[in-house]
Amino acid sequence: MDPSQFERPAPNEWRIQPQAGMHVPGVIFADELLIRAMDDKVHEQVCNVARLPGIVKASFAMPDAHWGYGFAIGGVAAFDADEGGVVSAGGVGFDISCGVRAVLTGLPRAQVDARKTELANSLFATIPVGMGSTGGIRLDPAPMDDMLAGGARWAVDRGYGIGGDLERIEEGGRMAGARPDYVSDKAKKRQRDEMGTLGSGNHYLEVQEIAEIYDGDAAASFGLNQGECIVATHCGSRGLGHQVGTDFLQEMVAKASAHGLTLPDRELACAPIQSELGQRYLGAMRAAINCALANRQIITHLSRQVFAEIYPDASLKLLFDVSHNTCKAESHVVDHERRELFVHRKGATRALAPGHLDLPADIRASGQPVLIGGSMGTASYVLAGLPTSEARSFSSACHGAGRSMSRHAALKHWRGRQLVDELASRGILVRSPSLRGIAEEAPGAYKDVDAVVMCAERSGLAKRVARLTPVVCIKG
Amino acid sequence: MKAASNPGSIRPHWEHFEHVADIGVRGYGETAEEAFANVAMAMTAVITEPEAVKRADAVQVKCEAACMDELLYAWLNSLVFEMATRHMLFSDFEIEIADGRLQAVARGEKVDRARHQPATEIKGATYTELNVRRGCNGGWVAQCVLDV
Numbered sequence: 001m002d003p004s005q006f007e008r009p010a011p012n013e014w015r016i017q018p019q020a021g022m023h024v025p026g027v028i029f030a031d032e033l034l035i036r037a038m039d040d041k042v043h044e045q046v047c048n049v050a051r052l053p054g055i056v057k058a059s060f061a062m063p064d065a066h067w068g069y070g071f072a073i074g075g076v077a078a079f080d081a082d083e084g085g086v087v088s089a090g091g092v093g094f095d096i097s098c099g100v101r102a103v104l105t106g107l108p109r110a111q112v113d114a115r116k117t118e119l120a121n122s123l124f125a126t127i128p129v130g131m132g133s134t135g136g137i138r139l140d141p142a143p144m145d146d147m148l149a150g151g152a153r154w155a156v157d158r159g160y161g162i163g164g165d166l167e168r169i170e171e172g173g174r175m176a177g178a179r180p181d182y183v184s185d186k187a188k189k190r191q192r193d194e195m196g197t198l199g200s201g202n203h204y205l206e207v208q209e210i211a212e213i214y215d216g217d218a219a220a221s222f223g224l225n226q227g228e229c230i231v232a233t234h235c236g237s238r239g240l241g242h243q244v245g246t247d248f249l250q251e252m253v254a255k256a257s258a259h260g261l262t263l264p265d266r267e268l269a270c271a272p273i274q275s276e277l278g279q280r281y282l283g284a285m286r287a288a289i290n291c292a293l294a295n296r297q298i299i300t301h302l303s304r305q306v307f308a309e310i311y312p313d314a315s316l317k318l319l320f321d322v323s324h325n326t327c328k329a330e331s332h333v334v335d336h337e338r339r340e341l342f343v344h345r346k347g348a349t350r351a352l353a354p355g356h357l358d359l360p361a362d363i364r365a366s367g368q369p370v371l372i373g374g375s376m377g378t379a380s381y382v383l384a385g386l387p388t389s390e391a392r393s394f395s396s397a398c399h400g401a402g403r404s405m406s407r408h409a410a411l412k413h414w415r416g417r418q419l420v421d422e423l424a425s426r427g428i429l430v431r432s433p434s435l436r437g438i439a440e441e442a443p444g445a446y447k448d449v450d451a452v453v454m455c456a457e458r459s460g461l462a463k464r465v466a467r468l469t470p471v472v473c474i475k476g
Numbered sequence: 477m478k479a480a481s482n483p484g485s486i487r488p489h490w491e492h493f494e495h496v497a498d499i500g501v502r503g504y505g506e507t508a509e510e511a512f513a514n515v516a517m518a519m520t521a522v523i524t525e526p527e528a529v530k531r532a533d534a535v536q537v538k539c540e541a542a543c544m545d546e547l548l549y550a551w552l553n554s555l556v557f558e559m560a561t562r563h564m565l566f567s568d569f570e571i572e573i574a575d576g577r578l579q580a581v582a583r584g585e586k587v588d589r590a591r592h593q594p595a596t597e598i599k600g601a602t603y604t605e606l607n608v609r610r611g612c613n614g615g616w617v618a619q620c621v622l623d624v
Binding site: 039066067068069070073090093094095130131132133134186189190192199200201239242243245246249250253254265266267269402403404405406407408409433434435436437440476 | 492493494495496497498499523542546549550553556557560561563586587589592593594595596597599600601602603604606621623624
């Protein structure tokens with residue numbers, strides 16, 4: 001994008017003043033290189049979101065923003081239900097509650113390396129990954145509804161977890177207000193045998209080494225010790241979430257005019273929060289959030305089984321679980337006034353400030369862990385929310401690197417086999433059912449994650465705690 | 477991306493187009509039905525080589541919508557649903573469209589992970605770049621971006 005089309009109130013803040021129907025300004029957090037590299041569509045989408053009714057303060061985009069569906073990926077927007085605010089299926093996205101979870105192993109890199117090939121093979125054999133894979137749990141209608149109401153708590157109650165897991169998950173592992181009865185039969189049918197599956201695309205399970213620590217105190221409270229390994233999982237609500245997104249997007253488009261909404265883009269399909277459709281979507285979306293939380297919990301359970309066999313002394317402890325495609329009811333101070341808002345984060349992570357009461361007591365002083373996924377071969381990060389996060393962006397930060405190149409272009413640049421060999425020569429073992437899938441997800445097809453997190457820190461969204469590098473990557 | 481050759485015509489049946497995060501699919505045809513069949517073939521090609529998908533089993537698909545754009549959204553998402561719940565891939569589509577109603581028979585087979593090497597799952601067809609139109613030469617074009 002051309003930087004000259006923005007006001008620049010701070011080195012990492014690019015502002016679009018309200019114009020042509022925008023109720024609030026647009027604000028993009030980025031450095032100059034990132035803003036120049038960003039798609040023009042981000043500008044258009046940030047402005048379109050600012051035109052939705054009931055939006056509060058600004059339409060935000062995070063440093064990893066790119067062209068999305070209606071909302072930019074990396075878009076954050078809050079709405080006030082009492083001012084005609086809307087909830088948007090497009091603003092949450094198809095993969096509801098897609099997120100990242102980090103699990104501490106306490107194992108030094110050398111100990112992992114000693115049996116690394118066996119670990120990679122066993123993880124790949126145990127965790128269902130890629131198209132056509134199914135999980136070991138088949139859910140009939142009644143247990144399906146229990147899962148959708150219970151989330152990770154449902155999973156832990158059934159033995160897929162240990163004490164202490166739940167408090168390290170947003171919402172205590174169970175999203176309140178879920179309405180399984182608002183989820184279509186089609187969506188439930190898609191999920192019947194997909195529990196505990198990773199999916200494909202940019203989803204992965206990685207064993208990563210804690211390569212560098214930036215904030216010793218926060219790292220210590222999170223249990224991150226340099227040279228040790230963690231297990232990071234990136235996946236979401238699987239077929240159920242996708243179908244909920246598809247169903248409600250269609251219904252919201254069809255009923256937009258009946259709600260008096262003129263959509264600048266069909267993908268911005270939304271409904272007033274206080275409408276019957278808005279409430280029904282919120283109930284179904286919260287059920288899909290629970291599906292994602294349960295799914296990641298089962299994958300953690302499977303990871304623990306693998307580690308227990310190969311490293312019998314290891315004890316896998318959940319560091320944190322974040323979701324980055326959600327709409328949540330939250331309380332925020334806006335212009336010195338506390339307001340109850342519905343915050344959409346589409347490809348953006350919640351980043352609560354130190355001391356926030358929703359954080360577990362033992363890490364509260366450090367702020368919320370913000371888990372930033374990389375891609376095969378590139379770094380991932382653990383960040384922490386800052387006292388400035390709320391005033392900057394409703395306590396939100398980036399979620400990953402974001403693509404810089406299409407799948408099509410990536411296929412022209414790289415061959416899967418060559419990438420696997422190159423990464424292996426750097427000590428990174430990749431396992432995937434598809435060599436073409438690996439080429440499409442080539443590390444070079446993503447933005448520079450280091451620049452993205454540096455910018456998040458300089459913008460006051462979240463601070464860097466630790467940098468992680470991949471050791472084993474299971475890729476869908 | 478490879479496109480199937482169309483005997484007797486220079487124009488391909490289908491193609492993929494660029495989207496930074498995901499991928500666009502486009503089908504051409506002398507009729508709307510043909511364009512809908514070809515865009516479905518383009519969707520299969522996002523996952524695997526369509527030539528590798530045997531036409532072993534047939535699945536009935538029905539959907540309806542208020543306009544052709546919406547019908548394309550419904551059609552591709554119906555196929556996403558059938559692929560996901562039956563663990564199938566499709567490589568042949570017989571379609572009838574009348575009065576906003578689509579009836580189809582999709583033929584394909586169960587995913588064979590070794591043979592098909594599925595590159596990715598499709599999460600859903602989206603409204604982005606969603607368009608069904610008739611060109612000035614009378615031919616039909618049907619397209620949208622898929623979330624993968």
